[in-house]
Amino acid sequence: MTDAREAAVSDGEPAPAALALSHRFAAGEPGALEAVYAEHGTLVHSYCRRLLDPARAADATQDVFLAAWRSRGRYRPEAGTLAGWLLGIARFKVVDILRADGRQPSLVAEPHATGGEIVFGRATDEGEAATLAERMLVAEALDGLSDRAREMVRLAFFEDLTHAQIAERTAVPLGTVKSDIRRGLEQMRRRLAGFDEGVDGALA
Numbered sequence: 001m002t003d004a005r006e007a008a009v010s011d012g013e014p015a016p017a018a019l020a021l022s023h024r025f026a027a028g029e030p031g032a033l034e035a036v037y038a039e040h041g042t043l044v045h046s047y048c049r050r051l052l053d054p055a056r057a058a059d060a061t062q063d064v065f066l067a068a069w070r071s072r073g074r075y076r077p078e079a080g081t082l083a084g085w086l087l088g089i090a091r092f093k094v095v096d097i098l099r100a101d102g103r104q105p106s107l108v109a110e111p112h113a114t115g116g117e118i119v120f121g122r123a124t125d126e127g128e129a130a131t132l133a134e135r136m137l138v139a140e141a142l143d144g145l146s147d148r149a150r151e152m153v154r155l156a157f158f159e160d161l162t163h164a165q166i167a168e169r170t171a172v173p174l175g176t177v178k179s180d181i182r183r184g185l186e187q188m189r190r191r192l193a194g195f196d197e198g199v200d201g202a203l204a
Contacts, residue, residue: 018039018081018082019077021035021036021039021082022075022077022081022082023077025072025075025082026072026073026075026076026077028069028072033065033069036065036068036082036086037065039082040082040083040086041061041065043083043086043087043136043140044061044064044065044086044087044090045057045058045061046136047087047090047091047094047132047133047136048060048061048064048090048093048094050132051094051098051129051132052094052097052098056097060090060093060094060097061090063093064086064089064090064093065086067089067093068085068086068089071089079193079194080190080191080192080193080194080195081190081191081193081194082194083137083140083191083194084137084190084191084192084193084194084195085194085195087133087136087137087194087195088133088194088195090133091129091130091133091195094129095129133195134192134195137188137191137192137194137195138188138191138192140191141184141187141188141191142154142184142188144187145180145183145184145187146180148170148172148180149180149181149183149184150184151170152166152170152172152177152180152181152184153180153181153184153185155169155170156181163177163178163181
């Protein structure tokens with residue numbers, strides 16, 4: 001578990017450590033790039049690996065962080081998360097690589113439960129490449145919530161329960177249920193906003 005994740009607060013607001021790292025990166029401080037890679041490298045590589053072969057995924061991951069560092073002046077910490085911004089750049093880089101090869105993006109299936117073999121899946125379009133990034137950001141946002149807040153969001157959006165039904169099922173006050181869901185959604189919104197900023201930054 002990373003330092004930033006450990007420092008996350010329970011209500012879904014950005015952790016102070018994560019905010020500090022974002023500002024250090026935007027300011028170009030020494031060591032900031034290495035710290036950002038340590039914090040978000042796995043996420044970016046996982047995304048690239050779902051769409052590219054292993055060698056290309058490794059190269060693309062490096063390119064994403066180098067491009068992010070060169071364009072760090074365009075990153076605005078107040079506009080969205082660094083994770084979202086990086087995946088926005090990654091999406092652009094991956095699609096650009098495949099276009100240069102005259103190919104279309106191709107999703108890589110998750111490892112099989114038994115054999116663990118990774119195989120290429122069906123062809124996809126650029127919209128699905130963006131959707132994959134968005135889903136990964138939402139999953140990361142949920143993982144960053146407290147256990148209670150994550151359960152509130154899950155019940156609201158995966159089981160389609162009303163706030164009152166959630167309060168009854170979990171024995172949590174209705175006001176707390178509403179607050180947990182609101183803050184959870186805000187965290188997801190900031191990650192997706194960062195994604196849009198990253199796409200714009202890569203295209204600038």
